[in-house]
Amino acid sequence: MHITLCDDEPLFLQSLQRQIARWAEQAGIAIAMHAIFSAEALLREWESGLETDLLLLDIEMRAGISGMELARRIRAQNPHVMIAFISNYAQYSCQGYEVQAMRFLPKPIADERLRECLDTALAQWNVTQAESIALDSMGSRALLRHKDILYAMADGHYLQIYQTISKAIVRPRMTLPQLLEQVHSLARCHRAYAANLLYVRRVSRNELALVEGTHLPVGRKYYSDLCQKFDELYQREQNG
Numbered sequence: 001m002h003i004t005l006c007d008d009e010p011l012f013l014q015s016l017q018r019q020i021a022r023w024a025e026q027a028g029i030a031i032a033m034h035a036i037f038s039a040e041a042l043l044r045e046w047e048s049g050l051e052t053d054l055l056l057l058d059i060e061m062r063a064g065i066s067g068m069e070l071a072r073r074i075r076a077q078n079p080h081v082m083i084a085f086i087s088n089y090a091q092y093s094c095q096g097y098e099v100q101a102m103r104f105l106p107k108p109i110a111d112e113r114l115r116e117c118l119d120t121a122l123a124q125w126n127v128t129q130a131e132s133i134a135l136d137s138m139g140s141r142a143l144l145r146h147k148d149i150l151y152a153m154a155d156g157h158y159l160q161i162y163q164t165i166s167k168a169i170v171r172p173r174m175t176l177p178q179l180l181e182q183v184h185s186l187a188r189c190h191r192a193y194a195a196n197l198l199y200v201r202r203v204s205r206n207e208l209a210l211v212e213g214t215h216l217p218v219g220r221k222y223y224s225d226l227c228q229k230f231d232e233l234y235q236r237e238q239n240g
Contacts, residue, residue: 001030001031001032001054001122002031002034002051002052002054003031003032003033003034003052003053003054004033004035004052004054004056005017005020005033005034005036006035006037006038006039006056006058006070007035007057007061007086008038008063009058010037013037015108016086017035019109020033021033022111023111023115023118027119027122038061039057039061039067039069042070043070043073053081053121054121054125055071055083055084056085056086056105057070057086058085058087067085067086067087068085068099071083071099071101074099075099079165079199079212080128082102082124083099084103084104084105084121085101086105086106086109087104087105102117102121102124103116124198127146127185127198127233128145128185132144132145133146133182133183135161135172135174136172137172142170142172144161144163144170146184146185147164147185148163148164148165148166149162149196150195150196150210150212151186151193151210151216152176152194153193155171157173158172158173158174159172159174159179161179164196164199176188176192176193176194185197185198185233187225187226188222189208189216190216190218190222191219193217195208195210195216198233203218203226203227204218205218205220205223
């Protein structure tokens with residue numbers, strides 16, 4: 001798992017890197033860490049092709065754009081990357097929902113709070129590393145990574161599979177239950193729809209909202225199971 005840290009306090013960054021290294025050693029996983037000292041520098045690297053799985057961003061930096069503005073720009077380009085904020089300012093929590101921030105961590109970061117954040121990120125990252133699925137669509141063979149599937153809609157004997165970044169719609173001849181058997185991060189929310197839980201922002205009894213703005217209906221018979229699977233997705237790794 002690749003973790004990128006952005007904070008304008010070098011001593012704090014060094015301490016945070018040591019905390020993360022201890023967590024990784026205890027968890028028995030290999031990680032790559034990259035520390036950057038300003039939002040502008042991170043944005044330049046991002047626009048030059050930086051790839052990371054988790055961003056830990058300070059919100060209040062002394063010069064240039066804030067961590068919140070940086071997160072908005074990154075989220076506009078990428079719905080996948082996980083974002084956690086480092087901040088002592090509670091007023092930013094509402095803005096965090098705009099960029100689907102997974103956590104707000106106050107300074108100094110307690111080991112327990114950091115460990116819980118990293119455990120959750122690892123659980124989500126493990127799901128995204130699942131194998132791809134090969135599908136026959138419109139006379140050709142399509143290979144989709146599980147994390148690239150946003151949602152699927154039943155259309156007669158076919159499915160319409162919508163992707164997170166590509167505008168192309170994959171249309172295999174199969175049923176929703178057949179797709180759910182192969183892509184475990186998908187959950188049925190309606191007789192005609194299944195959503196990728198990685199990108200569910202909010203669930204109510206009538207509809208769910210995905211991170212990029214799509215709203216899907218939630219059927220009464222699917223609501224309880226949908227909520228249970230949503231919780232299990234982020235608890236699976238911690239519970240072993």
